[in-house]
Amino acid sequence: MDKIIIEARVNELAARDENPNVPFLPSEIIRDAKACYDEGASIIHYHGRTATGEAEHDAAFYLQTNAGIRAQCPILVHPTLGYVANDADAMGRFAAVEEMMKRPETAPDFAPMDIGSVNVDWWDPENNTYTTTNLVYENSTETLMHFADRIKHHQLKQYLVSWNISFTRQIEAFMKMGVITEPAIVLLCMTDGTSLAGHPGTPEGLDAHTTFLPKDRNVLWSAMNYKGNLLLLTEKVIKAGGHISIGLGDYPYLELGGTPTNADIIAKVVEQARALGREPATVEETREILQMGTPRIAA
Numbered sequence: 001m002d003k004i005i006i007e008a009r010v011n012e013l014a015a016r017d018e019n020p021n022v023p024f025l026p027s028e029i030i031r032d033a034k035a036c037y038d039e040g041a042s043i044i045h046y047h048g049r050t051a052t053g054e055a056e057h058d059a060a061f062y063l064q065t066n067a068g069i070r071a072q073c074p075i076l077v078h079p080t081l082g083y084v085a086n087d088a089d090a091m092g093r094f095a096a097v098e099e100m101m102k103r104p105e106t107a108p109d110f111a112p113m114d115i116g117s118v119n120v121d122w123w124d125p126e127n128n129t130y131t132t133t134n135l136v137y138e139n140s141t142e143t144l145m146h147f148a149d150r151i152k153h154h155q156l157k158q159y160l161v162s163w164n165i166s167f168t169r170q171i172e173a174f175m176k177m178g179v180i181t182e183p184a185i186v187l188l189c190m191t192d193g194t195s196l197a198g199h200p201g202t203p204e205g206l207d208a209h210t211t212f213l214p215k216d217r218n219v220l221w222s223a224m225n226y227k228g229n230l231l232l233l234t235e236k237v238i239k240a241g242g243h244i245s246i247g248l249g250d251y252p253y254l255e256l257g258g259t260p261t262n263a264d265i266i267a268k269v270v271e272q273a274r275a276l277g278r279e280p281a282t283v284e285e286t287r288e289i290l291q292m293g294t295p296r297i298a299a
């Protein structure tokens with residue numbers, strides 16, 4: 001079977017109340033990047049956070065973090081554009097990436113494009129009520145065109161995210177327009193617990209995603225479960241030839257015993273993948289599989 005690409009989703013906007021090992025600051029993210037790389041992850045995805053866990057959009061955070069990761073190990077870097085926490089316009093949301101592209105040691109390898117819009121309010125399943133009522137993750141077609149254009153310009157890899165089938169249909173449309181470069185990597189977003197925005201993190205939720213991937217296009221897929229336990233699905237993903245995006249950003253993984261670190265979760269996935277006949281792809285192998293070029297630095 002093909003090598004498996006494992007991405008560490010280290011923090012998102014996760015709190016530390018259930019698992020205190022969620023990294024916030026650059027030094028903590030850099031430490032986790034190296035630890036996850038040592039266990040077999042070839043990509044790190046992270047969000048800027050303040051010391052108290054708020055979202056941090058300042059470019060300086062990303063410059064420091066990327067340079068620190070580069071100094072430690074060759075893991076591929078996939079920063080956020082800020083998700084729903086960043087309500088700037090398209091140029092504003094991409095501004096930190098433009099800064100990152102000025103020096104080779106701060107340039108990322110990927111930039112994300114969540115190809116669609118969706119309500120992402122927090123659901124309280126204990127009390128059957130929403131705890132927020134106004135969180136819309138808005139990605140207009142015009143905004144996505146801007147991201148696609150700038151990602152191509154910088155010779156980064158477009159990291160596509162599909163929250164549901166309507167996103168996947170828009171990915172296919174972008175492919176037909178020639179806006180998305182093949183091979184495309186699509187992260188199939190499932191959500192559970194306090195998030196209803198994606199497909200359920202069940203075999204059926206995953207099957208619905210993969211059923212609608214464009215069949216006549218060169219598309220690879222990875223799976224994640226925001227606020228749910230992806231380990232319940234990893235065997236299916238591994239056997240189906242998918243890739244895996246997992247970490248404390250999505251879920252505290254207390255089922256592993258104690259309070260695991262991101263590296264502990266990566267080690268678990270690597271062990272399972274190997275037992276099922278798939279070796280983790282190295283950074284170089286991941287670059288080959290995704291046909292990644294060299295970022296264009298524009299000082």
Ligand code: ZN
Pocket residue numbers: 012045046047080083
């Ligand atoms: Zn993220």
